[in-house]
Amino acid sequence: MKKLFFSLLLCLCIPMAWAADANAPKLDIGKGGQCVEDPQWMRKNHMHLLKHERDDAVRKGLRDEKHSLKNCIECHASTKDDSVIARDDSFCVSCHRYEAVKIDCFECHSGKRKSAWLQQREAK
Amino acid sequence: MSDIDLTRRSFLKTSAGAAAVAIAPGMMLFQVAHGDTQGASDKVRWGMLIDTTQCKDGCNDCVSACNKENGLSGETKATDSQWIRKIEIKDVSNGRELSLPMMCQHCEHPPCVDVCPTNASMKRADGIVLVDKHRCIGCRYCMMACPYKARSFVHEPLTDQNPDVPRGKGTVEACTLCVHRIDQGLKPACSEACANKAILFGDLNDADSEIAKKLRSVATTQVRADLGLNTGIRYQGL
Numbered sequence A: 001m002k003k004l005f006f007s008l009l010l011c012l013c014i015p016m017a018w019a020a021d022a023n024a025p026k027l028d029i030g031k032g033g034q035c036v037e038d039p040q041w042m043r044k045n046h047m048h049l050l051k052h053e054r055d056d057a058v059r060k061g062l063r064d065e066k067h068s069l070k071n072c073i074e075c076h077a078s079t080k081d082d083s084v085i086a087r088d089d090s091f092c093v094s095c096h097r098y099e100a101v102k103i104d105c106f107e108c109h110s111g112k113r114k115s116a117w118l119q120q121r122e123a124k
Numbered sequence B: 001m002s003d004i005d006l007t008r009r010s011f012l013k014t015s016a017g018a019a020a021v022a023i024a025p026g027m028m029l030f031q032v033a034h035g036d037t038q039g040a041s042d043k044v045r046w047g048m049l050i051d052t053t054q055c056k057d058g059c060n061d062c063v064s065a066c067n068k069e070n071g072l073s074g075e076t077k078a079t080d081s082q083w084i085r086k087i088e089i090k091d092v093s094n095g096r097e098l099s100l101p102m103m104c105q106h107c108e109h110p111p112c113v114d115v116c117p118t119n120a121s122m123k124r125a126d127g128i129v130l131v132d133k134h135r136c137i138g139c140r141y142c143m144m145a146c147p148y149k150a151r152s153f154v155h156e157p158l159t160d161q162n163p164d165v166p167r168g169k170g171t172v173e174a175c176t177l178c179v180h181r182i183d184q185g186l187k188p189a190c191s192e193a194c195a196n197k198a199i200l201f202g203d204l205n206d207a208d209s210e211i212a213k214k215l216r217s218v219a220t221t222q223v224r225a226d227l228g229l230n231t232g233i234r235y236q237g238l
């Protein structure tokens, strides 16, 4: 039980320590606006949402638009290059680099906003 | 604050250490609050009927449409992905020639699913056979098991994929029946692209659908019907 409380404490402390860190990543949040969930909750839990719901989406055809990776990208792709991964301060890259957590998503998934990708394809 | 409370409560309730587990009850709540989709239904069986008499020799429109929709290069080297191919067949006894498209047949009893060691190769409730690339380890057993040579392996790193069609190196892929379009209520790209309407898409289970009516009224075949896989793709005029 003790362990649990410690891990909980740790969970709560990381964001706090972060807020105090002058080197904290400065990221391009794209369009931004109101997140589909509480932003602080999202910082801690976005990976669980993506991981659980990807199985529902692929295997059961349950596509939850709200929590889809595409929806994340729609808001958070940079307004400059329509991507969440193109630059060091792109939305996904800057935090993941700071925390040294490799992102595998974009080896298969597009990091581009769909409207921009479509435009680019039509231009080709 | 309420989210934190929830996490804490589930920590206590499940008494499991991993944060991933603790999140599950919270996620349930969100899904119920926001769930509108029904997902794939087993009442439906998606399929296509290909009328080879309407398929023109030399026409490649379905293949080009598939390549464009799914972001394939269109190259046909041994290491390039091909989800749909045009094949020409000839009856040597009388010289009758046919041209027809061949792709994953979306088998009801898919051998590719039987052999997959990771459950990556799978059949959705509505009959669409897919590779769940989150699980695929690239062993390629499924490619060997498929009697129709329908699957391709991605050999090179890819960039700039269609946001609706994730594809990546080290995984196997095949025709998805344009599942991302079907889930939006659209037809597969090949079916839409065919000017001669040679590719009819629909629900094989719905007696009133155009495809079911046609299957009732004309002679159709399944390729290698002897294998008993009950394919979702049917051919007319073979």
Ligand code: SF4
Binding pocket: B103, B104, B105, B106, B107, B110, B111, B112, B113, B129, B145, B146, B147, B148, B149, B150, B151, B174, B229
């Ligand atoms: S045609 Fe091949 S890949 Fe498609 S479902 Fe049948 S065995 Fe699997």
Ligand code: SF4
Binding pocket: B115, B116, B117, B118, B119, B120, B121, B131, B135, B136, B137, B138, B139, B140, B141, B142, B143, B171, B172
């Ligand atoms: S290549 Fe992937 S989908 Fe095919 S059998 Fe192996 S793990 Fe399954």
